[in-house]
Amino acid sequence: MITLGKRALLGAGLATLAAPAWAQGNYPTRPITMVIPFAAGGPTDTVGRLIAQAMGANLGQTVVIENVGGAGGTLGAQRVAQARPDGYTILLHHIGMATIPTLYRRLAYDPINGFETIGLVTEVPMTLIARRDFPASNLAELVQVVRRDREKLNYANAGVGAASHLCGLLLQKAVDAPMTTVPYRGTAPAMNDLLAGTVDLMCDQTTNTTEQIRAGTVKVFAVTTPEPIAALPNVPTAAQGGLPGFEVSVWHGLYAPKGTPRPIIDRLNQALLAALQDPNVARRMADLGTAPVAAARATPEVHRQFWQADIAKWRPLIQAAGQYAD
Ligand code: MLT
Numbered sequence: 001m002i003t004l005g006k007r008a009l010l011g012a013g014l015a016t017l018a019a020p021a022w023a024q025g026n027y028p029t030r031p032i033t034m035v036i037p038f039a040a041g042g043p044t045d046t047v048g049r050l051i052a053q054a055m056g057a058n059l060g061q062t063v064v065i066e067n068v069g070g071a072g073g074t075l076g077a078q079r080v081a082q083a084r085p086d087g088y089t090i091l092l093h094h095i096g097m098a099t100i101p102t103l104y105r106r107l108a109y110d111p112i113n114g115f116e117t118i119g120l121v122t123e124v125p126m127t128l129i130a131r132r133d134f135p136a137s138n139l140a141e142l143v144q145v146v147r148r149d150r151e152k153l154n155y156a157n158a159g160v161g162a163a164s165h166l167c168g169l170l171l172q173k174a175v176d177a178p179m180t181t182v183p184y185r186g187t188a189p190a191m192n193d194l195l196a197g198t199v200d201l202m203c204d205q206t207t208n209t210t211e212q213i214r215a216g217t218v219k220v221f222a223v224t225t226p227e228p229i230a231a232l233p234n235v236p237t238a239a240q241g242g243l244p245g246f247e248v249s250v251w252h253g254l255y256a257p258k259g260t261p262r263p264i265i266d267r268l269n270q271a272l273l274a275a276l277q278d279p280n281v282a283r284r285m286a287d288l289g290t291a292p293v294a295a296a297r298a299t300p301e302v303h304r305q306f307w308q309a310d311i312a313k314w315r316p317l318i319q320a321a322g323q324y325a326d
Pocket of ligand 1: 158187
């Protein structure tokens with residue numbers, strides 16, 4: 001005979017048994033996978049590994065990096081959009097999340113509504129670099145060579161939708177001359193070919209180029225920021241080199257599959273904020289020409305608004321270029 005009191009207790013106990021771990025405040029209870037949609041060793045991978053380590057320390061669980069390159073970062077994004085919304089698969093992606101919705105008209109996932117935003121991470125300047133023996137010694141001379149040689153020049157990027165692709169669009173628009181594009185699964189493998197001299201030019205993030213520039217293994221012509229950057233004080237801005245308006249910084253954000261419960265998003269955001277306030281993360285980012293964003297910019301809501309605004313910002317430029325992925 002079960003009295004009301006015992007039935008109520010039994011009901012509560014069964015309800016607790018049925019409630020998922022996160023609803024009982026037990027999240028995470030196992031390692032989390034952070035998908036990086038480009039090859040290992042590149043700029044996105046560098047940012048991902050930096051915050052993954054610090055987030056893992058805060059969460060008390062390992063954040064494991066999974067590189068899923070290809071198709072300009074859309075294969076990695078698709079992997080996360082289609083993952084279980086349980087907090088154990090997240091995505092670190094960048095400005096490509098703002099260009100992909102316009103560039104790709106047939107995707108196996110929803111590039112906008114397929115994700116919950118966790119928060120913004122950092123904004124990374126880009127640098128225009130060339131193989132060490134490229135026949136130009138400044139941006140003005142590079143522009144002349146590009147206008148003369150056009151499609152004979154090979155421009156490396158990480159596929160349509162990558163930041164290196166967007167920067168190439170901006171460069172070709174500024175110079176008013178097309179080049180031949182050579183796509184890679186990330187700018188880490190692209191850098192290998194630039195160092196080998198088998199491709200001519202690339203526009204890539206300082207998180208992948210700063211050390212090569214300092215070592216003199218590539219030629220650098222400009223940074224794509226309005227002002228010079230402390231990590232590369234002798235590198236002029238594109239405007240200073242004669243290409244005003246050739247500006248782009250690559251923001252990076254953190255996402256989870258649509259439908260991930262809000263308490264999990266909040267816990268992941270808490271770990272992200274801890275990573276952004278980690279002095280070791282800030283020090284390493286500064287050495288690579290970037291910095292963690294302020295906490296006020298790293299909330300799920302602020303990032304969704306920022307992301308939506310950037311989709312609208314880049315759409316007309318991409319439509320005017322008429323270079324779609326499919
Ligand atoms: C890109 O957008 O060019 C990617 O960030 C390159 C990379 O991370 O490998």
